[in-house]
Amino acid sequence: MTVDLPLLSDAFDDLRHELRNFRWQDKSTIVNEATVALDGGTALRVEVFLNEFWTSRQRAAHGLHELSYRACFKPQLPRFFIERLTQPGDVVYDPFMGRGTTPIEAALLGRVPCGSDVNPLSAMLVEPRLHPPTAGAVAARLQEMPWSDPGTTREDLLVFYHPETLAEIHALRQYLLARTESGTLDWIDKWIRMVAVNRLTGHSAGFFSVYSLPPNQAVSIQSQKKINNDRDQTPPRRKVPNLILAKTRALLADCDAQVLSRLARTTERGQIFTGPAAGPSRLPANSVDLVVTSPPFLDVVDYATDNWLRCWFCGIDAKSIELTVLKRLGDWEAAMTAVFGELRRALKAGGHVAFEVGEVRAGTVRLEESVVKCALAAGLETVLVLINSQRFTKTANCWGVSNNTKGTNSNRIVVLRRP
Numbered sequence: 001m002t003v004d005l006p007l008l009s010d011a012f013d014d015l016r017h018e019l020r021n022f023r024w025q026d027k028s029t030i031v032n033e034a035t036v037a038l039d040g041g042t043a044l045r046v047e048v049f050l051n052e053f054w055t056s057r058q059r060a061a062h063g064l065h066e067l068s069y070r071a072c073f074k075p076q077l078p079r080f081f082i083e084r085l086t087q088p089g090d091v092v093y094d095p096f097m098g099r100g101t102t103p104i105e106a107a108l109l110g111r112v113p114c115g116s117d118v119n120p121l122s123a124m125l126v127e128p129r130l131h132p133p134t135a136g137a138v139a140a141r142l143q144e145m146p147w148s149d150p151g152t153t154r155e156d157l158l159v160f161y162h163p164e165t166l167a168e169i170h171a172l173r174q175y176l177l178a179r180t181e182s183g184t185l186d187w188i189d190k191w192i193r194m195v196a197v198n199r200l201t202g203h204s205a206g207f208f209s210v211y212s213l214p215p216n217q218a219v220s221i222q223s224q225k226k227i228n229n230d231r232d233q234t235p236p237r238r239k240v241p242n243l244i245l246a247k248t249r250a251l252l253a254d255c256d257a258q259v260l261s262r263l264a265r266t267t268e269r270g271q272i273f274t275g276p277a278a279g280p281s282r283l284p285a286n287s288v289d290l291v292v293t294s295p296p297f298l299d300v301v302d303y304a305t306d307n308w309l310r311c312w313f314c315g316i317d318a319k320s321i322e323l324t325v326l327k328r329l330g331d332w333e334a335a336m337t338a339v340f341g342e343l344r345r346a347l348k349a350g351g352h353v354a355f356e357v358g359e360v361r362a363g364t365v366r367l368e369e370s371v372v373k374c375a376l377a378a379g380l381e382t383v384l385v386l387i388n389s390q391r392f393t394k395t396a397n398c399w400g401v402s403n404n405t406k407g408t409n410s411n412r413i414v415v416l417r418r419p
Contacts, residue, residue, distance in 0.1 A: 015084055015085070015383075015384075015415075016047070016384065018084070019031075019049040019051070019053075019384075019386065020049070022051050022053060023051075024051060024052045024053070025052075027051055027052050028051070029049055029050065029051040030049075030050040030051065031047060031048070031049055031050075032047075032048045032050070033045055033046070033047055033048065034046045034047075034048050034369075034385065036369050036372045036373065036382075037369075038373060038376070039373075044372060044376070044382065046372060046382055046384065046385055047384045047385070048384070048385045048386075048387060049384060049385070049386050049387070050387045050389055051388070051389065052388065052389055053080060053386065053388045054074070054076035054077060054079070054080050054388060061074065061075040061076065062075065062104075062105075062108055062254050062259075063250060063251055063252065063253045063254040063255070064104055064108070064129045064132070064251055064252075064254070064255065065099075065101060065104060065105070066250060066251060067099050067125060067129075067194075067198050067251075068099075068198065068214060069098050069099030069125070070098075070306050072098050072099050072101055073101060073294055073356060073411065074101075075101050075104070075105045077101075077292070077354075077356065077388070077411055077413075078092075078094075078101060078102040078105045078106065078292040078354075079105050079109065081290065081292050081352070081354040081413075081415075082105060082106055082109050082111060082290065082292065083109065085289075085290050085352045085354075086111055086289050086290045088109070088110035088111065089110065089111065089112065090111050090112065090289035090290065091111070091112045091114055091269075091287055091288045091289050091290075092106035092111045092112065092113060092114065092288075092289065092290045092291075092292065093114040093115065093116075093283065093288045093290070093291050093293075093346065094114075094115045094116075094291065094292060094293045095115075095116050095117075095277035095281070095291070095293055095339065095342070095343065096117060096277055096293045096294060096295050096296070097115030097116060097117045097122055097126060097272075097293075098117060098122055098294075099122070099125050099126070100115055100122065100125060100126030100129065100272075102115060102292045102293065103115040103126060103130070103270065103272065104126065104129055104130065106266070107130055107262070107263050107266045107267055107270065108259065108262065108263070110262055110265075110266055111266060111289075111290075112266055112267075112269045112270050113130060113266060113267060113270040113272070114270055114271045114272070114283060114288070115271075115272050115273075116272070116273050116274065116275050116277065116281060117274065118274065118275060118276045118277070118321065119274075119307070119321055120274045120314075120316055120321070121197070121307055121310055121311065121314065121316065122274070123272050123273065123274050124190070124193060124194060124197065124314060125194055125197065125198075126272050127190060127272050128187060128190045128191040128193075128194045129194070129251070130263060130267045130270065130272070131187045131190075131263070131267065132191065132251075132252060132255055132260065132263070133187055133188045133191050134252075135245070135248050135249050135252055137188050138188060138191060138192060138244070138245060138248045139245055141188045141189070141192060142192065142241040142244060142245060143241075145171070145172065145175055145241070146171060146175060147168055147171050147172075147240075147241065148171070149171055149174070150166075150167040150168070150169075150170035150171040150174065151170055151171070151174045152170075153166055153167060153170045154166075154170075156221055157169075157221075158235070159221050159224045159225050159228065159235075160200075160201060160208075160209040160210060160212065160224055160235060160309075161208060161209055161210070161235050161238075162235045162236055162237040162238065164237055165208055165235065165237060165238045165239075165240060168239070168240035168241070169196075169200075169208060169240060169313070172192075172196060172240060173313050173315075176189060176192075176193050176314075177315050180315070191248070192244060193314065195244045195247050195248055195251070196208075196240070196244055196313065197310050197313060197314065198247065199240075199243055199244065199247060200218065200309050200310060200313060201213065201218050201219075201309060202214060205236075205238070206243060206246065206247070207238070207243070208238050208240060208243060209235065209238075210224075210228065210233055210234065210235035210236060211227065211231060211233055212224060212227060218306060218307070218308055218309035218310065220305075220308075271283065277295070277339045277342065278335065278338035278339045278341070278342050279342070280342075281342060281346060283346045284346075285345050285346065286346075286347070286348050286349070287346060287348065288343075288346045288347050288348060288351055289347075289348055289351050289352075290351060290352050290353075290354070291343055291346075291347065291351075291352070291353040291354070291355075292353075292354045292356075293353075293354075293355060293356070294355075294356040294357065294358075295336060295339065295355075295357070296326070297357065297358055297367065298326060298327060298328075298329065298332055298367070329370065332367075332370065333370050333373070333374050336370070336371065336374040337374040337377050337378055340353075340374055340375050340377070340378030340379075340380055340416075341378040341379075343378075343380070344378050344379050344380055344418055347418040348418070349418055349419070350417065350418065350419075351417070351418050352383075352415065352416065352417050352418075353375075353380065353414075353415070353416040353417070353418075354413050354414075354415055354416075355371050355375075355413065355414045355415075355416060356411055356412065356413045357371060357412050357413075357414070358411075358412060367412075368385055368412050368414050371414040371416075372414060375414070375416045379418070379419075380416045380417065380418055380419075381416060381417045381418075381419055382414060382415075382416055383415040383416060383417050384415050385412065385413065385414050385415070386411075386412075386413045386415060387411070387412050387413075388411035388412075388413070
């Protein structure tokens, strides 16, 4: 037996109409119907909308987003749903916030930003950008810091850094940890820590390190030795305070008085916290208007290994962080069902979820089908599936539409609703 989707609000009739008639350059939306098998021999028909709904060409992102983090989505994705499914002053939440794309974009759009992540690094990367200082305040603080007092340095990190650069990194780390322990760490210190974490390693002169992998993942010491040998390179001298100030100015380039005022107003009610997505959150029941998120996919990204150097700098024991890395589809579905249960509790009646998943295992696993089943088990209704297709990617046939083959290039969003 095949079950049709339930009747929905006028807001979704409007959204469906817009998606059907959406055009980007010469591309019209392709609309297909998918059937998701449910337990008990029933099935659910779901509409699938395919187009290039957002690209970097269509709308440039705000400078505050320019921090790298593994497997993060573009700001255009949450903006697309925030603009269509919420009003200014509504609460927008991301339980897998990573670098904080959803809460940052929500605040920039005048919505109340809320987010959580089990990784404590996330809050360190997100909170300062919701309370940005001036570049002048950052410059003054950098001048006050005891750069000549590095304490004991880790010699094994010389594979990444010039000795004088490493001494500055140690001095900054020692200062920040001392301020944290004494309870005197303020928003300027938190901003400097955030920028420093983002500048630890990279592949250009804007980072503290010699040429390495992009800043969203740190290689091991042994791997960096191999990179150095293969490229016949030695770590050059980088001036840590200069690079922090340069990145600060880039991040704040779009922060005029209007933006700063809006951030101050929206973050008054906002909440950023550390904890598991399915665990008891600080959010009251029936308080969230929209969730836009992307969970960890099946054994795709090893966040713990990527972040070992960031954790060291921030004084975090990486082994103590219980990240969600699941290899079996059944385990992933059980975890997501629990997450949807918590989201249903936090959502207002009629509130929405935009749940982004990518293709994994060469497209042999369709996580969007699992999302539909998990959401239904938790009491959420599936509205539609939106697939954002990009011209520059290869294509494959999935759910009857041409779509991208790599999860990092394909946005596949299941839109849900709390009845």
